[in-house]
Amino acid sequence: MASMRYLLWGEHAEKQGMPNIARLFRAVAYAEQAHAGNHFRELGGQAGGAAVTAGAVFGLGTVAENLQGAIDGELHEVEQMYPVYLEAARFQGEKGAERAFRYALEAEKIHAAMFKTAQDAAKQNKDLQLGAVHICPVCGHTGEGEPPGFCPICGVKKELFKLFPAR
Numbered sequence: 608m609a610s611m612r613y614l615l616w617g618e619h620a621e622k623q624g625m626p627n628i629a630r631l632f633r634a635v636a637y638a639e640q641a642h643a644g645n646h647f648r649e650l651g652g653q654a655g656g657a658a659v660t661a662g663a664v665f666g667l668g669t670v671a672e673n674l675q676g677a678i679d680g681e682l683h684e685v686e687q688m689y690p691v692y693l694e695a696a697r698f699q700g701e702k703g704a705e706r707a708f709r710y711a712l713e714a715e716k717i718h719a720a721m722f723k724t725a726q727d728a729a730k731q732n733k734d735l736q737l738g739a740v741h742i743c744p745v746c747g748h749t750g751e752g753e754p755p756g757f758c759p760i761c762g763v764k765k766e767l768f769k770l771f772p773a774r
Contacts, residue, residue, distance in 0.1 A: 609680060610636045610637075612665065614636045616670075616674075616676075616677070617632030619673065620673070623670050625728075625734040627774070628670060628728070628729060628735050631721060631722070631737060631740060634749060634769075635677075635718050635721070635722075635749060637742050638742045638748075641742070641744055642711040642714070642747050645707035645710060646704075648703075649703045649704045664676040669729075670729045671730045674725050674726035674729055677718075677722045681715045682719050684712070685712060689715065690712070692708045693705060693709060693712060696708055710745070710760055711746075713746070713748070714743075714749060717748070717749045725737075737751060738751050740771040741768040741770050741771070742771070743760065743763050743767070744767055745758065745761045
């Protein structure tokens with residue numbers, strides 16, 4: 608849900624004349640897709656219903672309101688969801704799930720901070736000052752500027768990072 612919500616909110620930010628906030632939403636949507644891919648891979652061939660509470664709003668508001676929804680969702684994951692999932696995976700000895708949850712938890716902390724900075728700008732009816740955004744395709748680590756030589760969360764080489772260049 609987060610990935611799709613961020614793509615839609617990015618479209619809205621673009622239409623409101625905030626292309627950098629739009630780019631941030633798109634970049635984080637890509638990171639959320641990496642998280643979902645990790646979770647699906649760890650499930651293997653298992654299929655079935657599962658309720659997942661995202662802790663974030665759904666719908667369209669102002670850019671600042673949408674950013675608050677993003678912040679709330681990321682903080683829910685950082686403070687409540689992933690810590691519980693991580694401990695359950697450790698308890699059950701699910702090393703792959705533990706890794707996927709740890710990756711997501713670390714990336715979500717960054718996302719919340721970046722969205723807060725964007726919201727501060729949007730509340731002043733300004734676009735975010737934002738350089739290139741790089742995303743690790745394995746763990747979703749997100750950063751601004753030149754990617755590090757290796758991902759600080761999972762160790763992937765910088766050549767594999769997806770870049771969302773500055774305009």
